[in-house]
Amino acid sequence: MGRQVKFVQGNEACVEGALYAGLGFFAGYPITPSTEIAELLSARLPQNKGIFMQMEDEIASICAIIGASLTGRKSMTATSGPGFSLMQEALGFAAMAEIPCVIVDMQRGGPSTGLPTKLSQGDVNQARWGTHGDHAIVAMTASNHQDIFSVTVDAFNFAEMYRTPVILLFDEVLAHMRERLEIPSPGELPLVERLKTGVPEGVDYHPYLPREDGRLPMSDFGGVHRYNVTGLFHDMWGFPTEDPKIVYGLMRHLVDKIEHHVDDLTRYREYFAEDAETLLISYGSAARSALHVVMNRRQRGERLGLLELQTLWPFPAALVRQKAEKARYVVVVEMNMGQVLQSVKAAVERPDRVSLANQVDGTLITPTSILNILRIIQGRGV
Amino acid sequence: MATKDYIRERFFPHIWCPGCGHGIIMNALLHAIEQIGLKKNDIVMVSGIGCSSRISGYLDFHTLHTIHGRALAFATGVKISRPELTLLVPMGDGDALSIGGNHFIHACRRNIDMTAIVMNNRVYGMTGGQYSPLSGYGTYATTAPYMNIDQDFDVVQLATASGATFVARSTTYHVHEMTAILKAAILHKGFSVVEVMSQCPTYFGRKNKEGSASDMMEKFRARTVPLGSKKKQEDPTLIERGIFVDKQMPEYCEEYQKIIGRAMKDK
Ligand SMILES: Cc1ncc(C[n+]2csc(CCOP(=O)(O)OP(=O)(O)O)c2C)c(N)n1
Ligand code: SF4
Ligand SMILES: [Mg+2]
Numbered sequence: 001m002g003r004q005v006k007f008v009q010g011n012e013a014c015v016e017g018a019l020y021a022g023l024g025f026f027a028g029y030p031i032t033p034s035t036e037i038a039e040l041l042s043a044r045l046p047q048n049k050g051i052f053m054q055m056e057d058e059i060a061s062i063c064a065i066i067g068a069s070l071t072g073r074k075s076m077t078a079t080s081g082p083g084f085s086l087m088q089e090a091l092g093f094a095a096m097a098e099i100p101c102v103i104v105d106m107q108r109g110g111p112s113t114g115l116p117t118k119l120s121q122g123d124v125n126q127a128r129w130g131t132h133g134d135h136a137i138v139a140m141t142a143s144n145h146q147d148i149f150s151v152t153v154d155a156f157n158f159a160e161m162y163r164t165p166v167i168l169l170f171d172e173v174l175a176h177m178r179e180r181l182e183i184p185s186p187g188e189l190p191l192v193e194r195l196k197t198g199v200p201e202g203v204d205y206h207p208y209l210p211r212e213d214g215r216l217p218m219s220d221f222g223g224v225h226r227y228n229v230t231g232l233f234h235d236m237w238g239f240p241t242e243d244p245k246i247v248y249g250l251m252r253h254l255v256d257k258i259e260h261h262v263d264d265l266t267r268y269r270e271y272f273a274e275d276a277e278t279l280l281i282s283y284g285s286a287a288r289s290a291l292h293v294v295m296n297r298r299q300r301g302e303r304l305g306l307l308e309l310q311t312l313w314p315f316p317a318a319l320v321r322q323k324a325e326k327a328r329y330v331v332v333v334e335m336n337m338g339q340v341l342q343s344v345k346a347a348v349e350r351p352d353r354v355s356l357a358n359q360v361d362g363t364l365i366t367p368t369s370i371l372n373i374l375r376i377i378q379g380r381g382v
Numbered sequence: 383m384a385t386k387d388y389i390r391e392r393f394f395p396h397i398w399c400p401g402c403g404h405g406i407i408m409n410a411l412l413h414a415i416e417q418i419g420l421k422k423n424d425i426v427m428v429s430g431i432g433c434s435s436r437i438s439g440y441l442d443f444h445t446l447h448t449i450h451g452r453a454l455a456f457a458t459g460v461k462i463s464r465p466e467l468t469l470l471v472p473m474g475d476g477d478a479l480s481i482g483g484n485h486f487i488h489a490c491r492r493n494i495d496m497t498a499i500v501m502n503n504r505v506y507g508m509t510g511g512q513y514s515p516l517s518g519y520g521t522y523a524t525t526a527p528y529m530n531i532d533q534d535f536d537v538v539q540l541a542t543a544s545g546a547t548f549v550a551r552s553t554t555y556h557v558h559e560m561t562a563i564l565k566a567a568i569l570h571k572g573f574s575v576v577e578v579m580s581q582c583p584t585y586f587g588r589k590n591k592e593g594s595a596s597d598m599m600e601k602f603r604a605r606t607v608p609l610g611s612k613k614k615q616e617d618p619t620l621i622e623r624g625i626f627v628d629k630q631m632p633e634y635c636e637e638y639q640k641i642i643g644r645a646m647k648d649k
Binding site: 024025027043045046047049051053055056057059060061063064065066067068069070071072073075089090093221222223224226227228229230231232237239240 | 392442443447460461645649
């Protein structure tokens with residue numbers, strides 16, 4: 001089968017990516033601007049023996065996908081700010097019990113009901129720290145529909161590879177904007193399937209005993225191995241424990257399995273970053289405007305560059321430090337009060353050189369606005 | 383298979399207080415499972431958080447100990463993905479009907495084939511004796527030192543009104559009856575709710591001066607009657623036991639298979 005070309009919304013690009021990755025179960029609750037994902041999947045999933053469920057709320061939705069994932073199905077839910085808030089406790093359960101799943105947050109203006117049909121990138125830090133307790137998490141984004149497709153595939157791969165929930169942080173502009181999408185032919189993008197245990201029936205299987213490489217082979221619920229899954233700190237059988245040594249070991253494992261693989265988990269794009277005197281760092285729909293500015297200014301000979309982050313968590317600090325090394329000005333372009341700005345400042349050698357070009361009125365920051373802010377930062381005035 | 387073969391001895395002793403009713407329910411449930419002849423690999427037990435919910439850890443099934451109130455939502459994801467599995471969902475009264483009340487009514491309505499067991503001790507045991515939505519007006523709790531003024535739910539009426547296709551009630555005093563009811567509930571195709579009146583001597587018993595565990599169970603004997611008994615007409619405060627609803631309705635997983643059939647035709 002060749003490549004299929006479609007003209008789609010970002011929501012649909014995400015759906016196509018999820019189906020390409022092998023999505024087998026979706027549960028969700030309607031909320032703007034993610035609703036189209038549920039609508040599309042209610043039609044598409046059962047065509048391939050997949051399952052779609054509209055649940056009573058977002059809490060039930062994320063719980064159902066965790067349950068389905070335990071039986072071996074690749075599972076996903078999709079929501080926006082208010083629903084993402086409701087999901088936080090169960091998200092922590094998935095992190096603690098190490099159940100692969102994908103959660104899409106089509107960000108809209110917040111806090112609270114905020115701006116239902118308008119854009120923001122205000123959930124970046126909620127994705128990192130929304131659930132209580134120390135933990136590591138993977139969160140990704142993209143700025144165009146082709147990349148939405150591919151990071152969605154990455155999200156499913158990472159979820160399986162690292163046995164973790166993965167958050168896709170897109171936004172309202174991407175969700176509803178239409179753009180060309182070329183769907184890769186089957187087999188073109190690598191897919192990570194669930195690592196299943198080779199322990200035969202009747203032999204003691206330890207669901208929470210990591211292999212040498214840190215990975216945990218799984219056994220499907222309903223299969224030949226019976227074990228316990230809990231959100232409490234647990235031993236290698238999955239049984240609750242308060243033994244300080246085991247508690248510490250599990251905490252280290254949960255954090256290290258992600259933080260030790262930042263390179264593998266990092267996806268990004270760069271445009272003229274190497275010799276940039278002014279380096280923009282952006283992501284999601286804001287990166288579209290940032291890219292526009294860079295292309296436009298380069299034509300006039302200005303040394304502007306863009307580092308577009310696709311993996312936001314774990315934060316690719318080493319990459320950011322290296323790319324920002326030679327820049328005189330580092331400017332973070334984002335649609336919030338400076339959520340990625342904090343991480344960039346912490347990553348670079350000279351945080352005093354890092355500034356924020358943001359917009360928080362529900363509309364997309366324009367290239368002109370970015371340019372005006374840049375001129376001020378560079379001391380040139382508007 | 384003997385009932386002890388369903389137990390994970392490795393994880394004993396259990397956390398329950400002496401006299402707690404939850405162990406009696408576990409015992410009756412295992413007898414029901416044994417009588418049906420279910421294989422351990424065919425059973426998935428999903429529980430929430432509470433003293434009651436610890437039951438899942440002790441049993442040698444596929445066990446999922448989740449978060450407070452959400453067991454039915456997790457169980458729904460498991461069941462629809464693997465409809466051939468038998469889903470058992472034990473919950474505390476607070477777990478099932480306070481924080482989990484929304485999931486409870488919607489699972490009833492959906493009629494997905496699983497058995498919800500409400501281990502009703504009328505108190506939040508695990509957190510130390512606060513009143514639950516099942517405590518009822520006039521009771522005492524660690525958060526109701528002057529008296530509880532919250533009205534309670536009738537679990538049977540709530541489940542019935544929400545559309546559960548099998549609804550029953552028993553108590554820890556009536557172990558044989560409870561076993562028979564649990565057996566019927568598991569065999570029922572559709573969403574089954576079994577309320578089991580259970581005792582928490584440590585908190586509900588102490589706060590309400592109900593005496594020892596056996597005194598509390600004696601009260602279950604004295605204050606309940608079989609469904610349809612004449613005594614209930616004479617004394618309406620008596621609580622009825624038995625099977626209140628047992629009907630057939632389209633089951634969710636089977637209906638979803640039909641949806642797949644339709645979608646594949648349309649493809
Ligand atoms: C979201 C959340 N809120 C509160 C708690 C604290 N909590 C744990 S168990 C419980 C109530 C237990 O009562 P019940 O469900 O009746 O079970 P029992 O212990 O009586 O068997 C509460 C409030 C929690 N674990 N999670
Ligand atoms: S506190 Fe009550 S419910 Fe919990 S184990 Fe003790 S007796 Fe049972
Ligand atoms: Mg209780």
